[in-house]
Amino acid sequence: MKLFVGIDVSSLDLRVRVINCDGDTLDKFTVSNNLNGATHLRDKIITLAEKLSCTNIQIGMESTSVYSWHPSMFLNEDEALRKLNAKVYTINAKLVNKFKEAYADMEKTDDIDALIIADRLRFGRLPFTVIMQEQYIALQRLTRMRYRLVHNLTKEKQHFLQNLFLKCNAFTSEVDSSAFGNAMMDLFLEKYSLDEISAMDVADLANYLKDKGKNRFPDPEGVAKCIQKAARSSYRLSKCIEDSVDIVLATSIETIRSLNNHIKQLNKAIERVLDGIPNTLQTIPGIGPVFCAGILAEVGDISRFKDQAALAKYAGLSWTKHQSGKFVADETKLIRSGNRYLRYYLVEAANSVMRYEPEFKAYYQKKYREVPKHQHKRALVLTARKLVRLVDTLLRNDQIYSPRRKVNS
Secondary structure: OEEEEEEEEOOOEEEEEEEOOOOOEEEEEEEEOOHHHHHHHHHHHHHHHHHHOOOEEEEEEEOOOOOOHHHHHHHHHOHHHHHOOEEEEEEOHHHHHHHHOOOOOOOOOHHHHHHHHHHHHHHOOOOOOOOOOHHHHHHHHHHHHHHHHHHHHHHHHHHHHHHHHHHOOOHHHHOOOOOOOHHHHHHHHOOOOHHHHHHOOHHHHHHHHHHHOOOOOOOHHHHHHHHHHHHHHOOOOOHHHHHHHHHHHHHHHHHHHHHHHHHHHHHHHHHHHHOOOOOOHHHOOOOOHHHHHHHHHHHOOHHHOOOHHHHHHHOOOOEOOOEEOOEEOOOOOEOOOOOHHHHHHHHHHHHHHHHHOHHHHHHHHHHHHOOOOOHHHHHHHHHHHHHHHHHHHHHHHOOOOOOOOOOOO
16 A cells, blocks of 8 residues: 655645545545655544555655645654655756656645645656755755855856946957056956046056066966056046946946855865765865765755656756657757756866866867867766766766776777
8 A cells, every 4th residue: 555645835834635545535635845744744634544554655846935845754754654654856847847747637625735745646757856965965055055155156246247348448459468457456346447447557556466466477477558548549538437437336346246255155064074985086186075976966866767768858968859750850959848957067167177177078079170160068968977977987986087098990
């Protein structure tokens, strides 16, 4: 006898539907989405299971942001449920919605949604349970926050460059140096006008850059000349507009610096948590603590995945097939589903690995030359897909990376 427990989760309550192998409803009820409600839910499941002598219990709910996290963890870690061979699944909402399409003219209510989830459990073919150990969840909180900060930093830098173009439109074309270095940012924070920058003594400007850049400029005088050339050839703004642009640039600079500092703090915290998770991914050249943590935080226990293809699909590094009769499309698109955090860290890791590992570099270059459009993006994603196979092998076999040796003929 099996029990299938579907739970529709909201911030306030849990709508529950319990069905058997024939799809018959055995019980339905609603509890609060808190510790007391989850405890009551557990007790009702255990009572029903013991009454019907159940040997297997499957509990499922949609992965609804933070709302499903507490009840899924509570039910997954409960010792009484474990003794009854209970398994907890958090299911991608897309899978539930697509499954519901098979039911014609069914209404959309929370109670119906609980039934659909229970029936999806009954249907089977769920690839894995996504409940992970606490150490992976702790790491995941940090790596996902870092992901958001990095994306916010990218957007802020783009916004900064747009306003920098308004102030000094020739800067990016004349100055061969990062606009986001400390020396450059300090220069913009001073709110000098273009005429003031143009009138500066080259030696004084060079010394300023040398001091603020901590002697990192190989040719500070040359950079100073380029800055002055850009200032002289740029459009002039009215005093009113220039003052506003200076304030916006200063605000962007402070935001960029703040985001960079927060990312550094997260990197340190990530390394501390990662120290407690044995792994071999860092033996791959180019994969440091951050990329390693980003991958491990989303993968968790590798045994959750059947093989490397299942892992790639979970990461969204899988392509749709378009075939009819003898026709097979040459160009296909990446699947739209998948874990965007895992995909991000795998792609970033692949970009780093190919700089250190000749095999991956050669593979990237081969894929780069195969097409005339989107060369870098396509080659990098394909390199990330190749990296998935290596990650799966190292984690599944708990082995260190050993590069392939070329045999001399």
